[in-house]
Amino acid sequence: MGDITLWKPEPDVLIHQALGKALEEAGELAAILARCLIQGINGSEPKSGKPNRESLWEEIADMEASLQWLREVVNDEFDEARADRKLNGFRRWQQMLEEDARQSAIPDETEQ
Known part of the structure; x- marks a missing residue:
């Protein structure tokens, strides 16, 4: 079993509220x-x-808006390269789905 650690709420009231608003x-x-x-x-x-x-x-x-506020409050940004990789992955997946839809629309010769 892992070590037990003391969990306490975020002590900075602005960060606490920004996290809460983003969650909401x-x-x-x-x-x-x-x-x-x-x-x-x-x-x-x-x-x-x-x-x-x-x-x-x-x-x-x-x-x-809530994410932008959170970034401003914590004075930090996410890794743009990661976001780009994720978006490119979604776009490749979309292409796969579109290709699958086209293939599904073509009648299978064995079914005739």
Whole structure:
């Protein structure tokens, strides 16, 4: 078993609040992402009728704002090269998915 360490809350109130706000916004973004998966991005919130797409982009904006504030409060930045590698990986994956979709659309000669 690993060593037990003393866990204490972040003592800097600004960092504590910025971390908390980023977490709150991440939760709200996760909720609308789930709704888009379940209902479709072109669906809408059942009670208010607000389009899921509109809610999604609002929550993405809120998330980006909270992350920018967190970066400012802790006076640090993430590794841009890592972000670029991640984005390039997502784009390669997209190409694979698109190719798979094209292949799935072509009738298999053995099925005829």
